[in-house]
Amino acid sequence: MSAKTSELSETRDIVCPYCNGNLTVSINCMSMPCSHCNKHIDIKAVLSPSAEKEKSSSKTRDIVCPYCNGNLTVSINCMSTPCSHCNKHINIKDVLSP
Structure with a gap:
């Protein structure tokens, strides 16, 4: 398995904390805009909530x-x-x- 294929398989399904839209994100992603509501999401906080x-x-x-x-x-x-x-x-x- 190549490194590129390995990176693609390391994804998680999350729910946008603003609009409850479903997203699939890389576990290496730090932040991104939601593709549904366009609000900025802190991916690390969603994946590891306090x-x-x-x-x-x-x-x-x-x-x-x-x-x-x-x-x-x-x-x-x-x-x-x-x-x-x-x-x-x-x-x-x-x-x-x-």
Whole structure:
């Protein structure tokens, strides 16, 4: 196996902490913009979260998609997410506003 092939196999699937988009990244990557929301992601922090980050990321809230009325559970830190039922983009701030 060549070094190049070995590098390609060292990837991890992560979830963007901003939009919950799924990404595949190299374990050697330090940071990158999310291909879904374009926000900058600290890859090392996502791959090796501190105990405090793990603790806060376990807090979730339930929301209802304004397009299809599907129920979703998202992190309390989530600002936007694609609906897992209809794939439309949901701005969490809009859903929480009365």
